Amino acid sequence: MTAIDGVSYSPAELDRDSTFYVAGHRGLVGSAIWRRLQAGGFTKLIGKTSSELDLKDREGVFAFFRESRPRYVALAAAKVGGILANSMYPVDFLSDNIRIQTNVMDAALEVGVERLLFLGSSCIYPKFAEQPIREDSLLTGHLEPTNDAYAIAKIAGILHVQAVRRQYGLPWISAMPTNLYGPNDNFSPQGSHVLPALIRRYDEAAKEGAATVTNWGTGSPRREFLHSDDMADASLHLLEHYDGPSQVNVGTGSDVTIREIAETIADVVGYSGPTQWDTSKPDGTPQKLLDVSLLADAGWTSRISLQDGLERTVAWYRDNASRLRE
Template sequence: MLRKDTKIYIAGHRGMVGSAVWRALENKGYTQLIGKGSGEVDLKSQQQVSDFFKTSSPEVVIDAAARVGGILANNNYPYHFLMENMQIQNNLIDSSLQSGVEKFIFLGSSCIYPKLAPQPLKEEYLLTSSLEETNEWYALAKISGVKACEAIRKQYGKDFISLMPTNLYGSHDNFDLETSHVLPAMIRKFHEAKSRNHEPVTLWGTGKPMREFLHVNDMADAVIFALENEFRDNLYNVGTGEDLTIKELARMIQRIVGHEGEIVWDSTKPDGTPRKLMDVSKMADAGWKASISLEAGVRRTYEWFLENINHFKQVKL
């Protein structure tokens, strides 16, 4: 039974998801939150992670730590995306098992599902066909984490579960144009083009692929729901169950930012997966659903971007 003074370790507590989970837990009155920066515990080091668990003795672990990035980063650093993510999650999962952690929440990504799987994506579609080539390295790492948690449930009967969010965005997102995901990259591109007399904005691909987006505060809410309830299965999708085309997303962000220039689509660049809509019926059946609309969420995110704009180096588009 979760108590307000349960020792909860949030791996990746300074990232977008981890920091949102931390804030949400604090707001709900949880008092024993544990977070360690990479300078204190290198999650890629089995010894450091093992030592940390022995000294801190967490009762609950939330794994929000990962090396993440968009199509460009995944293409350029396949080995790092595969190996570093496996090292991080394997160390956390195994140390949690060895130290007697009873509740472990592993956070993954919708990219674990096959590229051409039927839509919307159901949990049972995992491993039914080939992955999207542009992010298969990250996806393979996350699939291994899902399976490790499933194996622990099967062999040891422990409450290790995996939550697979759709595309996340929100405050503390990554707005670096070389490594960011599509939504924050668009916010930054449109804002900087607006500040340069509404210059044209060039975006990758055709704009035809469809994507679903979930505000990070909704994701944090889903994590807490999973913490406070017992789930009968090991794998649950987390999303809104609604999607739109990248072209529609671009127009929405352009309008919210106030950019009045042209949008140019560079069709020589890859589109990625044609569609990634999550079937969120299992979470709905468990009693949870998203509450922040995309329009409201993008407005909040742009406000946060403006408040923190001095941290972002201006770049030439």
């Protein structure tokens, strides 16, 4: 239990009639959290598109918080992308994300937001961290250079949450999801992560009858994948059941190779041709599997299988392909 200004707080069921702001409510994670909160009976959800509120605009963010005064916040807004985007625009990934999260957390602190969940990424951990990666691996080694700028921004967010806990006693928390996928993901060739990029590539190959598909790297790195609806469920669970300074890993506890996930996606979309691997391109971190013991101790485990999640995501992608960003 923590306290501020004489008011005590502790993890408990959130008030469904209190104002809940979801930052980034149109994105992959934010939209899933929004759906989960709606299903859970929350009646006062607030979301702003980037055109309505630029979270990099500090004065605008503070004005929004002073007007809306949310009791709860899920900070899912971020500039995100895959290896290519992170390699090409490291300044953007560092500067934009630090400004977004700092503005939101500073404004939330000013109006006394009771519970805030900051969402980061498993790329915060060292490139060669012992597998599966425990929360205490943070800051124990060098980062993967292809996304170190983004990782540093997210590490700053974790420390920001910890600082608020120490200085002001508010029970804010951080969650670090593994590789996420699902509805409202970014499927663009330039900005997508590996799984949506593979879905688009194989689906287009299947439709066009392509002779072959070429993927980056060797296909040997191992990755863990979690459906965004599972992430959303874990987010609400942590807000209601966890109060600690450590970031919490959120994942499935199992991984597959990129080659295996490519083969599964090819099967789901109906592509039967060969796959080539461009080994001149980088693989990234060799393995990134999270230790989810702390999450399990808090009472939550994933429910959506990879096969089921992929089938759902491919169906969503095909239903929405015409309107997705390029």
